Amino acid sequence: MDFKLTPEQEALKKELDDFLREEMKNAPPGWEAGMEAMFSDEGWPFHRYMARRLSEKGWLVRPWPREYGGVDAPMIEQVIFSEVMGYHRAPGRDIFGIGMIGPTLLVAGNEEQKKEHLPPIARAERFWCQGWSEPNAGSDLASLTTRAVRDGDDYIINGQKTWTSGAHFADWSFILARTNPEEKRSRGISFFLVDMKSPGVTVRPLLGMNGTHLFNEVYYDDVRVPARNRVGEENEGWAITRATMNFERSSIETVGVVKRELEELAAFCKETKWNGKTLSQNPFVRHRLAQLAIEIDVGRALAYRTAWLQEKGGLLLSADAASAAKVYGTELAQRLAYTGYQIMGLYGQVKMGSKWAPLHGSYESSSQLCMGMNLAGGSSEVQRNMIAWFGLGLPRTI
Amino acid sequence: MDLGFTEEQEMLRTTARDFLEKECPKSLVKEMAEDEKGYTPELWRKMAELGWMGLAFPEEYGGMGMSFIDLAVLLEEMGRACLPGPFFSTVVLCGFTILEAGNEEQKREFLPKIANGDLILALALTEPSARYDPASIQIKAVPKGDDYLISGTKLFVENAHIADYIICVTRTKNGASPEEGITIFLVDGGSAGISTTLLKTIAGDKQCEVIFDNVRVPKKNMLGELNKGWGVVEKLLEKATAALCAQMVGGAQAALDMSIAYAKERVQFGRPIGSFQAIQHYCANMVTDVDGSKYVTYEAAWKVSNGLPATMEVSMAKAWVSEAYRRVTLLGHQIHGSIGFCMDHDMPLYFKRAKAAEPTFGDADWHREVVAKQLGL
Known part of the structure; x- marks a missing residue:
């Protein structure tokens, strides 16, 4: 070791x-x-x-x-x-380009697709978004209903995607659409690459509860996509999604962010005096900060373990480790946000930009954003299902 | 970076698991909880024959010269088996103290005997104040001729009632700081003036009250330097805490394994309860807690093993594992339902050990304070 x-x-x-x-x-x-x-x-x-x-x-x-x-x-x-x-x-x-579609094409794309898309991603010229979730297909993604119908050398796509992060800036999208409506659930779904400038693509903002524009709804009205932009075989798109989701899912970035936030929070507590004493002299504050440092160390260990398992055993083998790192990382970020907010007392509620907002008003915003992170990229519940099914071999009934 | 165990370590784990499953069944564990001595000489002898007592001692002292990580692997398996008896106090608490603080003569005299399984030892550190700080060491050792006379009370001393020797941490001087004036003695367990009373504790381990009444110890039985014993204790506590974490990790893994197996086999509403999401999510939380416990412990053990500064990592590990082991056993009980509440069931063995280990060598709050100080707060 x-x-x-x-x-x-x-x-x-x-x-x-x-x-x-x-x-x-x-x-x-x-x-x-x-x-x-x-x-x-x-x-x-x-x-x-x-x-x-x-x-x-x-x-x-x-x-x-x-x-x-x-x-x-x-x-x-x-x-x-x-x-x-x-x-x-x-x-x-670009987590969608470099983190998801790039590795997916490396595994499942044909030579032409790799040549067309990988170099612009590597040169930072083409940015991506992910068109998977729909209003009625969230955690139950396999029930998606966006349709793709073959028409000569093209497919015609109709439907609605939602929670599409960054769609308002992205150049391309990788989406899942149903090509065989007779088949239920994961069968009959295909994987497509869609130019966001295609006629019929409409992006509408979905503002988050903290006021940020992260998510979007994306509507597809008779959008024509060349058949060469289908990744993998027709109706076989579902299997590809596992490769997409597992690449570098160590959630280490979250650990890095949280580590920085804790450092700033600890520095703030050392220099800020309330009622004649620094915050860091308050036993409650000390122990909350120490606990977060411990939790970050554990999160870091889980993230490195995931990467180490993937390095040794391949991406698909460590789905449960990746899920554990994800759910742990986002819930840790949430605990940090609430601890920071609590330590700030009444000041915690003040938004960024005010002279009364300590630490750039971090916690007013992050204490809300963290709730979205527990859902984005697979809810905590879905992650726990993955751990139970793939890691522990518990029976799958849904 | 390599987060795996070596082939030899995996082999050690397999050997230990097979051996303990056969030689230390849960029936024996439960029997020993009620037994006055708390161990069987037969099992003790067999463990010594496997070389376990001297596993991490240098070969020149009769050991196998293996590393602290190797020992951690073994301790994990002992935690899994809920091994009763004086291994931890003899080897980890006392063996390492002698190795760290003893002079050449003491090391040559005692370590080979420990490695052979010929000696049982107990560490008398804590007192009625029940703390692990230097100020808590109040029991007096006063020089008299070629000897010292020890008087006072030690509490929570595991296996003192069966110990051939008791390592006693005493106060020989009231110094400028509480760290100053602490001296360690190796006391013959049969000395006149020692009386031990067994405490009944949650996990059925054999913790004792030990009263020293003018117990005479020769000066040559001093371990380390006069008045400078706290540094030894501090180092020992670091190792012992990491070792305890390894043992706890093994227990947590076992509680998890049992719970998963039960969730797959127990049928309600016509299907295994493990198919219900509520149970699945309990299991997912448990495995995440266990895996977190493992790697935070391995990191601490790795630092200890390589002689790197480990105060922060060890405290992080103990703070985390103390609470994680408890969470895991609580959820394990929830999954087992009422059957797990039965005294004869194996689940309570783990819950009791989690609760016993929680305050040992400092609870989570204690170690969070260490971490806070390390963070410069």
Whole structure:
């Protein structure tokens, strides 16, 4: 057993850390309040700028094969990268492009699709969104009803997708649509790549409870998609989704973000005096902060374990570990948000921008956003189902 | 980075599991909880023959020269088996104290005997204040000729009633700070003036009240330097806490395994209860707690094993595992329903051990305070 990074990995971590410390000075004001700033009018250009910078440095798609812009880096390097990125709250890694569709195409795409889509992702020129959830197909994704009907060399797509993060900026979308309505549930679904500029695609904002524009509804009205944009065989799209969902699902980025937030919260507690004593002298505060540090250490261990299992055994084998890391990470972020809010007392409710908002008003926003994170990318309940089914072999009845 | 165990460690685990399943069935565990001595010489002898007592001692002292991580693997299996008896107090608490603080002569005299299974030892650290800080060490050792005379009360001393030797942490001086003036002695368990009373405790382990009434100890039985014993205790507590966490992890894993097996086999409403989401989510929470406990413990054990500073990691592990083991056993009981409430059932063995281990070497609050200090708060 060995918890050490190699000297090369330490060097990579340090180089990335130095680079991000410098680059993040260019972040637009208010960036500290949370990653959701990425999908704002001010934040999106910065996201694209950072993506280009990371691509120039050769850091964007390191685990990919060399012919598509990567260096075949081991999974552990990806985790180091994401941890440092999270710590600096750095944008630039398109989780849908680099994190999902890229690896999916590597596994399930044909040569033409790889050649068409992977290089622009690696060069940070093409950004993606994920068209899976529908109003009546959330946790029960396999019940989706968006239709794709074959018409010559094309498919005609009709339906509605929802909770589509970043659809208002994305260039392309990867979507699931039903190609065989006779088949129920996961059978009869196909996987498509859709240009968001296609006629018939309409994006409408869904504002989150904290006021941020992260999610969207996307309507497809007779959208024509060339058949060559279907990934895998017709009606066989469901199997592909597992590859999409498992790639680098260590949730290490969340751990990095939370670690930074705790550092800032602890520093705040050390320097802030209320009623004649610093907050950090208050036993309640001390123990809550210590507990969070412990929980972050456990979260980090779960994330590294996931990456280590994936490195050794392949992506599909560690679905349960990935689910555990996801549910743990998002619930940890939630506990940190509520602890921070509680420590701030009445000040916790003040929004960013006010001189009365401690720590950039972080907790007013994050204490709401965290609820969305427990649902995005598979609800905590779905993750626990995955752990029970794939990790523990409990009977699957739904 | 390599988060796996070596082939040898996996083999050690398998051997230990097979051996303990055969030689330490739950019926024996329950019998020993009621037994005055709390162990059987036959099992003790067989464990010694396997080399377990000297596993982590250097070969020059009759040990096998294996690492602390190797020992952690073994302790995990002992936790799984709910092994009763004086292994932990003899090997971890006392063996490591002698190895750390003893002079060459003491090491040569005692460690091979421990490794052979010829000695049982107990560590008399805590007193009625029931704390693990230096100020809590009040029992006096006063020099008299070539000897010291020890007087006072120690409490929660595991296996003192069967110990050939008791390692006693005493106060020899009221120094400027509580850390100063603490001295450790190796006391013959048969010395005049020692009286032990067995406490009845939740897990049926054999903790004792030990009253020292002018107990005479030769000066040469001092372990380490006069008045400088606290540094030894601190180091020992770090190791012992990591070791206890490993044992707790093994217990938590066993409670989880039992609960999963039961959830698959118990049928209600015409289907296994494990098919209900409420039960599945309990199980998912349990396995996440167990896996978190493992890796936070392994990290601490790895640091200890490699001689790296481990205060933070060990405290993180104990704070986490203390609460996680309890959560796991509580959910395990919930899954088992009323059958698990029965005294004859195996589930209560784990819950009781989780509750006993919680305050041992500091509870979660105690270790959170250590972490808070380490964070510079």
